[in-house]
Amino acid sequence: MSDANARISQIVNEHDIVLFMKGTPLFPQCGFSSKAVAILEHCGADFESVDVLQDMEVRQGIKAYSDWPTIPQLYVKGEFVGGSDIMMEMYEAGELQEMLADKVAK
Amino acid sequence: MPAAEIEALIRAALPDAEVEIVPLVDDGDHYRAHVVSHAFAGKSRVQQHKLVYEALGGRMGGELHALQLTTALPN
Numbered sequence: 211m212s213d214a215n216a217r218i219s220q221i222v223n224e225h226d227i228v229l230f231m232k233g234t235p236l237f238p239q240c241g242f243s244s245k246a247v248a249i250l251e252h253c254g255a256d257f258e259s260v261d262v263l264q265d266m267e268v269r270q271g272i273k274a275y276s277d278w279p280t281i282p283q284l285y286v287k288g289e290f291v292g293g294s295d296i297m298m299e300m301y302e303a304g305e306l307q308e309m310l311a312d313k314v315a316k
Numbered sequence: 317m318p319a320a321e322i323e324a325l326i327r328a329a330l331p332d333a334e335v336e337i338v339p340l341v342d343d344g345d346h347y348r349a350h351v352v353s354h355a356f357a358g359k360s361r362v363q364q365h366k367l368v369y370e371a372l373g374g375r376m377g378g379e380l381h382a383l384q385l386t387t388a389l390p391n
Contacts, residue, residue: 241382278362279369279377295385296361 214271222285225258227310230272231282232263239263246282246294249301255310286310317379319347322372329371330355334390346382356389 233239262269276290300306319337333353340346356364364387
């Protein structure tokens with residue numbers, strides 16, 4: 211396992227909800243990352259975010275980790291859920307809220 | 317990348333696919349694509365999107381930064 215893989219694995223296992231994104235929730239640097247943050251905030255989710263623009267190793271490594279070519283990427287309980295399009299599809303179907311339900315700040 | 321080229325790549329990999337591509341901005345780079353295919357049967361959303369990304373042969377995330385994708389099974 212490469213260093214990047216080990217670090218990513220540690221991050222996604224230490225936090226229940228993790229969003230790998232470009233920029234920060236307050237200052238997203240990409241429309242897709244901005245959309246992913248908005249969806250999580252609509253769900254009332256308390257999530258950890260990782261700015262891949264600050265870490266080239268993670269930026270490249272995360273794509274191999276999930277075998278997924280784009281960022282943002284959402285992980286829940288260590289498992290890859292999808293990017294912003296899938297998050298939106300799941301949100302519209304009510305599935306994302308359900309998945310995050312027991313993690314949502316009351 | 318022209319929309320017709322994106323559609324051709326997807327249909328080459330998923331011959332039964334209905335592909336609808338709408339430009340989000342008129343710059344030849346930002347698109348929304350909706351792909352309907354029997355190939356998605358029994359697959360999770362992540363697996364369905366991966367099939368389309370594979371069809372695009374590694375362009376996704378590189379040459380094609382802004383492709384907003386939705387997938388569905390035929391009715």
